[in-house]
Amino acid sequence: MHNRVRELRTARGWSQAELAGRIDVSRQAVNAIETGKHDPSLTLAFRIARLFETSIEEIFDDQA
Amino acid sequence: MTRPEPNPALPGEQRARLRQQRVWRAMLVPGLAAVAVLYAVRQGLGGSIYDAQGQVHPTFAIVFSVVVALFALIGAIWHHRAIDEQEERAILWGNTAGFYTVIPSAMIVETLTLARLIEPVSHVTMMLGALAVSVATYLWVRFR
Numbered sequence: 001m002h003n004r005v006r007e008l009r010t011a012r013g014w015s016q017a018e019l020a021g022r023i024d025v026s027r028q029a030v031n032a033i034e035t036g037k038h039d040p041s042l043t044l045a046f047r048i049a050r051l052f053e054t055s056i057e058e059i060f061d062d063q064a
Numbered sequence: 065m066t067r068p069e070p071n072p073a074l075p076g077e078q079r080a081r082l083r084q085q086r087v088w089r090a091m092l093v094p095g096l097a098a099v100a101v102l103y104a105v106r107q108g109l110g111g112s113i114y115d116a117q118g119q120v121h122p123t124f125a126i127v128f129s130v131v132v133a134l135f136a137l138i139g140a141i142w143h144h145r146a147i148d149e150q151e152e153r154a155i156l157w158g159n160t161a162g163f164y165t166v167i168p169s170a171m172i173v174e175t176l177t178l179a180r181l182i183e184p185v186s187h188v189t190m191m192l193g194a195l196a197v198s199v200a201t202y203l204w205v206r207f208r
Contacts, residue, residue, distance in 0.1 A: 014076065015077065017076065017077045017080045017081075018075070018076035018077050018080070019076060020076065020080040020083075021074075021075070021076030021077055021078065021079030021080035021081075021082075021083065022076040022079065024079070024083060024148070025083075025148035025149070026080070026083070026084070026087075026148055026150065026151060027080060028150060028206060028207060029148050029149070029150035029151070032150050033150075038149075038150050038153065044148075044149060
């Protein structure tokens with residue numbers, strides 16, 4: 001699934017480890033999500049969306 | 065045993081480090097505690113796990129079985145509460161790969177052995193083979 005996690009993260013100047021700590025997952029999990037190798041659960045997707053103060057649909061797109 | 069919430073006052077990278085420590089602690093503490101218990105039992109048996117006939121002492125074998133089962137269970141529960149969903153996914157794929165490795169292997173080896181085409185293969189060898197497949201799959205899913 002295509003997503004904008006990397007774009008949103010780098011816009012804030014955060015490292016993958018910084019984002020990982022903020023959403024309570026490993027750095028490898030952040031990398032896997034950014035590269036589309038892991039689709040996050042609904043719970044984690046909500047956590048990411050809240051952190052970036054946007055909606056899940058604005059971050060994740062299964063049509064792209 | 066509740067999962068600790070990340071402290072929002074800390075920088076993300078520090079929280080990530082604390083989280084990583086939490087995962088390692090969940091594996092190491094039960095493991096080290098089990099080793100400590102078994103070491104104490106060994107000392108109680110006179111400093112050796114072997115009896116006068118050179119066999120493993122039955123008391124040690126029984127305690128070993130209980131301790132391994134109990135601390136593995138504690139460690140598994142603790143570890144699964146500490147990991148994230150991507151780590152959990154890697155473990156599930158690793159376990160699945162190991163399962164599908166050992167089942168056909170066991171059937172093939174058993175049939176070939178019954179037909180006397182091969183010598184019996186140690187169950188430990190087969191288990192270690194499945195474990196190697198499990199670990200390789202886990203590492204691939206986790207770090208690819």
